[in-house]
Amino acid sequence: MAKFGESDDLAGAEFVGANLRGARFVESDLSGVVMRGIDLQGADIDAPWIVEPGGSLKVNGVEVSGYVEDELNRRFPGRAERRAKDPDGLRAAWAAVERTWATAIDRVATMPSGTADGSVDGEWSFAQTLRHLVHAIDLWIGRSVLEREDFHPLGLRYGVEGSPDHPPYAEVLEVHASRFGLVRDFIATVTPAELDTARKNPHNANPKTTRSCLHVILEEAWEHYRFATRDLDTIAAS
Template identity: 55%
Template sequence: MVQEQKAEFVDRDLQGARFISSTLAGAVMRGVEVRGLDIDAPWLAEGSLLVNGVDVVPFVEAELNRRFPGRELRQAGDPEGLRAAWAALERAWATAVDRASSMPADAVDASVDGEWSFTQTLRHLAFAADAWLGKAVLRLPQPFHPLGQPHVEYATDGFDTSIFATEQPTLAEVLDLRAERQAMVRQFLATVTPELLAEPRRNPWSAETEVSVLHCLHVILGEEWEHLRFALRDLTTISTARPGG
């Protein structure tokens, strides 16, 4: 990523500008017009966001937890809490799948502003489970399913993406894979112990970095909730953009 150090914008018109996969960490805005500003920051809870001197992160987190019951459990640290967190996710995603399935057939493969479609999102969540549970925690020799959806940047990070399907699978195929990976997580959590949660594992994308099993599970939970939010947002956009939506 190209970094512009200490850039200063004075009397500039950035209306409609889009910042994608960019960092604005530590950016300072003074006397700015921000009506209609749309910020999507999955890692917002890891820091602060000051608006007129008020840290709005706690308000955003509270509202997201209200909209998505069970999301507040995503940082659970014990087996019982993790099982409850996963059960809440399965319920939330079942509702989302029902909603997507009730829409016109092509809606699940529609992209909004270049984002992943609903089926691609489900494929990515399978990929995330394969990476953080299959590869990191279970240390399976061949953890990845061909229908998984990795990020495109993995192609340039020494990760062999040739194993993944290039043609779009059907929704039924994706749902079968999704059910398998949900069951894999559920079954692991059914017998996990505090001792196992504390065990070290290798970060699947950085072999020299050691993380705990609990950390790996937290990554999966975080991926699930964030992508549910993205998916529902885009389904709403698709629905309202169509006649009668």
């Protein structure tokens, strides 16, 4: 099976009569791709950014990103509030995140032993997803907003495995709860002026505001909840 990676530049490539049945695209840039006369039966697209402001996805000339956004909000009550602007709205949005994740954690507790460390199709396990949220909060709230330099060693970031690879799940739950509490405590007293305060962007030179840092965390929490519960459904079905 042919495999292409970051070193392969396929930008602008043209596939005519090509057989891509069963092909898998992971963390690949398909923006602006044009498909004509193709067979998409059974295709599964998971692209969080198509519903971002200005995002677009057309199927047979129909803009479907709005439909996708509305359906996701229907499936996940509270998700629609993730871009709240004011302190009260952000507090309500984060409370919804905490309730939602608590339900998922309770669900895992009722499933067979080892479920939290189970991977589906090479995706992060439930425990690894919790660890990634720890890292995301350390990055966007701890470093950008609170100007702390320390990162919890169990945090997991893209492209780099944490250490140890499979820490006890109880420890993961403990640090995850502490980081969710960090966000809750910060939002509890945040003021409108603080929300507008410029913060250092951890990825580039473009500054963020406190509000936009919180929006990143809310987005991360909802998208990874969707990924995690999708895989829990698969595990449960099998």
